[in-house]
Amino acid sequence: MEMNGLMGGLYRVAEWIMRLAVINVLWIFCSLPFIFLIFNQLLTTSVETGMALESIYDLIFWMLPPIIIAPFCFFPASAALCTVARKWVMGDEDVPLFKTFFRGFKSNYKQSMLGGLFFSFILIVLLINVQFYSEKGSYISVVSYLFIVMVLLLVVAVMNYLSMLTHFEMRTRTLIKNSILFTIGRPLTSLMLLVGNFVILYVSFVKFNFLVPFFMGSLMGAFSFWSFYKVLQKIQEKEESQISEEA
Secondary structure, three states: OOOOHHHHHHHHHHHHHHHHHHHHHHHHHHOHHHHHHHHHHHHHHHHHHOOOOOOHHHHHHHHHHHHHHHHHHHHHHHHHHHHHHHHHHOOOOOOOHHHHHHHHHHHOHHHHHHHHHHHHHHHHHHHHHHHHHHOOOOOHHHHHHHHHHHHHHHHHHHHHHHHHHHHOOOOHHHHHHHHHHHHHHOHHHHHHHHHHHHHHHHHHHHHOOOHHHHHHHHHHHHHHHHHHHHHHHHHHHHHHHHHHHHO
16 A cells, blocks of 8 residues: 555655665675775775876776776676666666666676776776876876866766666667767766766765765666756657657
8 A cells, every 4th residue: 555645755765765775785796896906906005105106107007907897897787777777767666676687787798898898998098198198298288187078078978878778779889989979969968967976976985975885876877867868858859849840
């Protein structure tokens, strides 16, 4: 029997807390190798060098282990998280969590891995350029800010890629191309997506650390797909209105 009033509201809040927590724990579990390497690199660098990455080679050495492993665990786990988030955003709130998550993990594994390999390679190239140009003279060092912007756009493109991967059946190359075009072609939406996820990260790591193991990833996944889906709906509505006008 459906509950109404205050008790019904509390029940729905508790239900959503459970859903978000379960998916977040599954996401962390499937990303464990990547998370372990990140924390290991942070701990090692902090102890041995005081967090000083003084050269391009230091940067490559620091980033290489987690970036090599990310396409094989972090990207598929994030795609699985987006698979569940897609169901929620599209109105299927009572979707079976474990079954949907691992089905999304398995069915999207190859494309999420290939996309992860591509985006990880581009990320390394961009960060090397950031490090390289930041060490140059005052005028040339300004170029590093351009590459920082490109890094941020790449992060948004990854979010859009994962959303598109779970929503469309396309070839990997087409998904990568469309995610990049979607990111560049809608700068305000990309900025909103970037700021929204940054706020979730900031609140999770700085203000309320308990959000990290239970809600951070699932909140970011739900927000990312929601942003993508809202824009997609507007595009489809615009196309339908144009077709009706021409008819």
